[in-house]
Every structure is written in structure tokens, then in C-alpha cells.
Amino acid sequence: MTDLQHLFGINAQSHVDTVHPRELAWPEAFGPAELAFLSDMAFEAPGHERGAVAYVAKELAQLAEIERHVSAVLTYVMAEMQAHAVPLSSGFALHDALSCFAAEELHHANMFYRYVRLLSGQDFGQPDNLFSQRVALYQGDDSPFVKLAALCASAYVGESVITVFERRAHALDPGRRHFFTQLLHAHGLDEARHVQTDHFVFEQVVPTFTLAERRRMQQILEATEALNAEVALRFQAHAQQTFGLDYTAGNRGHAVQLQLTQTFRRLVWGAPAAPGAPWPALRRVDDAMDDAGRRLIESFSASAVVHHAAGARHG
Ligand SMILES: [Fe+2]
Ligand SMILES: [Fe+2]
Numbered sequence: 535m536t537d538l539q540h541l542f543g544i545n546a547q548s549h550v551d552t553v554h555p556r557e558l559a560w561p562e563a564f565g566p567a568e569l570a571f572l573s574d575m576a577f578e579a580p581g582h583e584r585g586a587v588a589y590v591a592k593e594l595a596q597l598a599e600i601e602r603h604v605s606a607v608l609t610y611v612m613a614e615m616q617a618h619a620v621p622l623s624s625g626f627a628l629h630d631a632l633s634c635f636a637a638e639e640l641h642h643a644n645m646f647y648r649y650v651r652l653l654s655g656q657d658f659g660q661p662d663n664l665f666s667q668r669v670a671l672y673q674g675d676d677s678p679f680v681k682l683a684a685l686c687a688s689a690y691v692g693e694s695v696i697t698v699f700e701r702r703a704h705a706l707d708p709g710r711r712h713f714f715t716q717l718l719h720a721h722g723l724d725e726a727r728h729v730q731t732d733h734f735v736f737e738q739v740v741p742t743f744t745l746a747e748r749r750r751m752q753q754i755l756e757a758t759e760a761l762n763a764e765v766a767l768r769f770q771a772h773a774q775q776t777f778g779l780d781y782t783a784g785n786r787g788h789a790v791q792l793q794l795t796q797t798f799r800r801l802v803w804g805a806p807a808a809p810g811a812p813w814p815a816l817r818r819v820d821d822a823m824d825d826a827g828r829r830l831i832e833s834f835s836a837s838a839v840v841h842h843a844a845g846a847r848h849g
Contacts, residue, residue: 537738542627544730545634551727552638553720555645561713564653571712575703576787588781589788590714591654592773596766598646599663600692601639606665607672607685608636614678622679622739631731632682638724649717660765660772668761671754680747683740684754687816688762690732691802693725694819694840695794699787700725701835729841736816748812755803755814790834797827798840 535543561568572586573579612632615623622628650658672681700718707715743751774780782788801822804815815822819840832838 537734538622538625538627541631541731541734541738544727544734545631548634548638548724548727551723553723555641555648555720558645558716558720559713560648560652563655564713568712568714571707572714574706575699575714576785578786582784584777585779585781585783585785587653588773588777588779589785591650591658591776592769592781593791594646595650595658595660596769597692597696598643598650599660599665599765599769600689600762601643601646603665603668604685604689605636605639605643606669607681608632608639610669610672611678611682611685612636614681618678620679622742631734635728635731638728642721642724645717645720654776656776658772658776660769662768664761664765664768668758668765671757671761676750676754677747679739680743680751681754683735683743683816684751684758686732686735687751687755687803687814688758690729690736690819691795691798693729693732694798694802695791697722697725697729697840698794698831698835698837699791701837705836726841733818736818740816745812752813790830793830794834797830801827 566583569583569587570580572590573582576582576586576589612629615629672685696718700722703712703715703718704710710716710719740748740751798819801824802814802817802819804813804817804822806813823840828838831840
């Protein structure tokens with residue numbers, strides 16, 4: 535199988551293994567059992583429902599922002615690819631893979647946007663979302679492949695973190711009785727393909743870069759991360775102000791999320807071997823996993839693996 539046939543195959547079942555946001559069994563409101571489950575997910579005990587609602591609303595509203603950005607940048611990349619006649623973009627495999635990726639992220643943003651409003655009972659928007667600044671990083675005259683690699687390097691870490699949370703939800707709620715588990719499951723069906731596309735970019739696209747292109751990828755990645763960190767701070771302040779509490783106190787989900795993010799960045803991106811040496815490394819998170827990382831994900835999600843092999847998903 536050629537690399538492009540492999541890429542095209544990633545989305546072979548994307549019209550089947552997916553859940554449109556409208557297909558979910560949206561309730562009128564979330565009852566006590568659902569809110570207690572959120573409290574269990576984050577605080578490992580019931581009784582912290584308000585803190586859990588603030589935490590989940592903050593994280594998923596922020597994720598919707600990130601997904602909207604991924605979708606927008608992928609659209610730019612696909613448009614700019616038209617002027618780059620290279621083997622990678624010949625035929626329609628790459629265009630198809632990125633179209634599926636972009637469309638799914640926009641559906642996720644829609645799904646999370648709706649969920650956050652239902653959960654919080656209010657319009658939980660963040661107008662200072664730095665959207666145009668974040669998109670502008672990808673509007674320079676860099677190769678669209680450099681932009682694609684920087685975007686995937688950033689997105690992959692978040693996609694890996696939420697996969698661990700999805701697995702935790704399945705471990706606590708194996709029958710998917712709770713809406714939150716159904717939501718993460720619906721999201722994860724698409725994410726399993728996104729991570730395979732990220733792996734393709736890491737392994738088939740990045741190695742074709744010149745040193746100058748790798749440096750630009752690094753710069754765009756670092757600038758993306760800096761702006762995303764600022765967006766996260768704004769959402770955190772917004773959530774604490776809206777709900778009038780510090781949802782991070784005693785919140786193991788929040789603490790582990792930070793640990794996972796730091797661990798996955800270190801594993802996936804690696805450290806520069808020397809000033810000027812190619813960076814980031816861009817390894818698959820499970821290939822790079824160390825004992826400390828494995829213990830962390832196992833204790834939180836009852837699985838020692840972040841991304842199962844293609845097709846080996848639960849339920
Ligand atoms: Fe997503
Ligand atoms: Fe994704």
C-alpha cells in the first residue's frame with residue numbers, strides 16, 4: 535500500500551463511524567445523576583457538582599474555540615495546496631483527509647457549544663477569543679505543509695489528552711448511560727481518525743522539510759501555543775467569574791489534565807538536542823511513552839495506552 539493509499543484509507547469508514555451532533559439524545563436539562571457523574575469524573579466524589587459544571591463548561595467551550603481554529607486553518611491549507619504540485623498533494627487523498635478532519639472539527643465545535651450552554655444554563659461565550667490573531671499565524675507565505683505540520687503538532691497533544699478523558703468516562707460508565715460519556719464517545723469516533731492523520735503528517739510530511747521549514751514549523755507551533763495559553767487563561771477567568779468559585783481546588787481531573795498536557799508535550803515534541811537542531815521531534819505519544827506517563831494514564835483512565843490501534847476502539 536502506498537502512503538497516499540494509507541492516508542485515503544484512514545477515512546474509509548468516516549461516514550459510518552461518526553455521530554452528527556443532532557443524533558445525540560439531547561435532554562431538556564441535566565438531572566442530578568448526570569451532574570453527580572461530572573462531579574465523579576473531576577472530583578472523584580459526588581457533592582462538587584457546581585465546581586464540575588464550571589470546569590467542564592470552561593474546558594469544552596475552550597475546546598470548541600480550538601476546534602473552530604483547526605477547521606479554519608485546515609481550510610486555508612487546502613486552498614493553498616492547490617498551488618503546490620507535489621506528490622503529496624497529487625490525487626485527492628490529502629485533500630479528502632483534511633476535508634474530513636476540518637468538517638468534523640466544526641461539528642465538534644457545534645456539539646460542544648450546544649452542550650456548554652445546556653450545562654451552564656447560559657450563554658457561556660468568550661468574545662476575546664483571539665481568533666483572528668490565531669488564524670493570522672497561518673496566513674504568511676510559508677508552505678501550506680509547514681502550516682499543516684505546526685497545526686497538527688499543536689492539536690495532537692489536546693486530542694491525546696481528551697482521549698484519556700474519554701477512556702476515563704468509559705471506565706466509570708461502561709454502559710454509556712450518562713450523556714457526558716455519549717458526548718465524549720461521539721467526539722472520540724472522529725478523533726481516532728484525526729490522530730492517524732496527525733501521525734501521517736509527523737511521519738510522511740515533516741521529514742520532507744528543509745531545516746528552514748522545520749524552524750518555521752517550530753515558530754508557528756510556539757506562537758500557536760502561546761496564544762492558546764492566553765485563550766485558556768481568559769476562559770478560566772471567565773468561568774471563575776461566571777460561577778463565582780475556584781473550580782480547580784480539589785479537582786483531580788483538572789490537575790491530571792495539566793500533568794497529561796505537560797507529559798504529552800514532552801513525549802511528542804521532545805527537547806531540542808542542541809540549539810538550532812531540528813525540533814520538535816513529533817513522535818507518536820504511545821511510542822514515546824515512559825513509565826511515569828504510563829502510570830499516570832493508567833491510574834486515571836484504567837488503560838496504559840492513549841491511542842489504540844486503528845479499529846480497536848471500545849463499543
Ligand atoms: Fe474535535
Ligand atoms: Fe480532532
